[in-house]
Amino acid sequence: MKRLRAVYLDDDSTLAQMSKPFYKSFFEQCGYDAEFYDAAGEGPGRKVIDAHDPHVLICDLGLDKEFEGLHTIRALRGLYPDLFVIGTSRGEYHNKLIDARQPSFHMFLDRQALFGGQKRYLELSQRRFLEDFGVETNVRITNLDTLSAGPFAKAGLKRELVSLIRQIMFSGHSPDDLMHPDEVTLEPMGGGLSGSQVFKMISRNSKSGIVCVPAVVKISALDEAQQELDNYHRFVKWGLPYTWRVDLLGSGSTRHYGAIAYSFILSDLHRFEPLTDALRKQENERVAEVVNTLFSPEMRRWYGDPLIRLEENIVERYVGRYFRGTEAQSVAEKRFAEVTQKAFGGQLNGNSVQIGNRKFDQPGTALFGFPMGEYRSCICHGDLNSNNVMLAENGQTIFIDFQETGRGHVFEDFVTMEASIRLYHGDDGLHGEDLLNADLDTGNGDDPSGLDAMHRLVAQVRRLARRNFPGEAFATYYFASAAFHLRLLRLSTLTPGQAERVVSAILANLYHLVHGRKSKAG
Template structure:
């Protein structure tokens, strides 16, 4: 979207909602809350960042105050209480004294911008949940009534003040196109925050962005200037960014790393397996500017909007996983690229292996039992414990769709070298199986679920393949790549990992191995109830050791989940 579209008139408005010290100021982890309405340590840290001057809110304000006032209207709404007012007495008694007029607690967390630019923004003093009652907000917005305006809202609380403002704007000014950004709004907890965001999207039709850059582009067509902050704040020199020579990265990704490690004087990066196409996944070891060795981190760089989506997907489950999951210590966006910096509570230096590589070193797979117990029992088990039954169309959920019929036929006929129109196909002489082309072309039309039925659902990792489970030198087990995390079918992660074990790790190289693979596949397909544990020993017809190993590891995953 070109910035020129906005130069001649205000076509966008940015609201900040209660971004004040008494609501959002940073706290030490075990400090008491200053009042009942402060969003707390974790949410304040997520909203403002560990280093406030580089955090999400300051990044947004830096961008907003550089915009031409003719292009972007700024409106700061603040909670503003008079302790002498009889009408506010009950409110202050209920929630404790907060945002008292002309006090430090009532100041905006970005107060310096207001003091330096006193005429740049409108300030609305509100003392209740409705920002239009006893305020000047309606008169401020009068020139925009009936006009098509893009409106962005940032601030707290997502389920209260932010939601009420969205509702009021949506009903009073239906021409306004409203958006919020997950990274620029906060609540008393992440769970309440995301529930509110989902409701804003589903009930009010508000645009909900994961990416700060996408949010600002929605308003004016451009995004915050990260390069300026790299040149201003970074202590690390580019020649002290020690990259893996086997995996070169772009100059843009190098700029992102310089920003993420701006408080360091040297960083060593090792490329890890994992991540979907176009991503860079690095394990990092860094030394801060005082010479201290920092805790190892994993950095993931990729498409800006997809990385932002991964960040919000992970944040939805972060509180549940606790120390079994990493924490997001920083993120950034530059151009069309984005990055997340994960810190792992106990990941130590040394060689890091993926589950897939570890699987390849095990003779019979028994050494993987502890890893599987940790992933499915201790980590994902926390999510599965909160499972509930919800209506779910499994054919749609697992993406079995007729539209793939042409692609499947092309692949099958390319492999076999001839048209395949019969009900069965012969892969090797004597090995006849059902024709998958017909399944996609005709069977799926008959199998279509017209009414979704209830299935067990919970939050799932969503892409639990062999590269997204890593084991460090001290045998700590971690999951990475939370891009596909969502609420879905409870056995999805089990099925994904089993698919890797049976069809990716276990390479079929001879006809003898093919024979055993067919026996194993038929045996597993004939298990009607996944809740009944398989026998410890594989079928006697299987003689190949790597297929026996695949069976044993497959059996272990089912036992843990059941």
């Protein structure tokens, strides 16, 4: 029988003591051995919840005055939305009055029916509890006290972490006691640039010693986690082949956080690494094979013609996505000016930049001061950088992180991957004008001859972009790439070498974009 901790909130201590045996019997019929903690109001209830970390709250709807219990439930649900709340009453309440005081209880137990042992009512109530209560009460995090890094060091937030794991691990009310995991160890993995907390989760059964399926748990701000969960169901579950994606094992939510658990890559049967590592090691043939796999027109899923839609105003698309507010754009343009002068000897003259005998437009003018018109959209991963592409030693390629997945410009995933190649590829020794010339020579990717290894990979991405979407003007690729790289300049973590590559990409994209416009005008 599973353990269950419940707070019994009632200002009438005599009635509370008389009621608890009936509730204990109710929970036993559901398969739970309940332990009760008493409280007489909202303040005492909060103290008991913080001290004993219960799974269930039972609260009288009236307490010492009409509706006081409903107000207390609403307040405690706001603070502890993951608590399962059972309302009970010594009087009658109409649904209209209850609905006006949300959030309210998850289920109601009529005290008279409970005391009277009304069999049919109790059977229906037990079924309701088993349908709605989805928490693994027996699981514990073995290294909880050592998880001192990140936001979960505080006691209240540690409680939220425990609650998230309990929700993720729930798989029914009567699991096999030698199979189902009841111990979890969390190993921090780092959350990248998103601010999320990512853990490798190892779970085991303490009786049999069986180690269960490893998982990756990603904990994010509540709205971001919900968005990723929605995206997984909308675009990934039925849209990607099983060999390209991780499996969703469970999810949970608390006041501040949401969590999603994905199956660990290939159940940890094979070693794996992010594509970023292969780029850093300059494993160019391996990277080229992965890029071809990801973007091959013969293997496309999200990029298929039936999913393409014509959209209005590509400028608004990228301004809204990367440069909300004038500060975001000004920070990026200031960094652009600094790197242009230092790395390329650029001379800034109003809306233009002079480098050697070439003149380039400033990004603000070229990107946001000229109408670009329509563009095509499809389903995009939304953040297909090299850290979100995992390579297993058996050759499989798997996507992770679907927080940004949804409809976007057809070239967005290609541009993001191209930027990762620039950020993480090992140093080929190109700097200054030599680097800029290589970026200019890359163009639309048609002729990779004479290019260094990094730019050959960039050219490959661009060729595949054109093969996938021959109907989309390639000027929108130059625009998207310039906008994305400009956005990267807002990152304080860029090394000087990365910033130089990013600015070189911006300059080259703007050059091709502006000269293409002039050719059309001519």
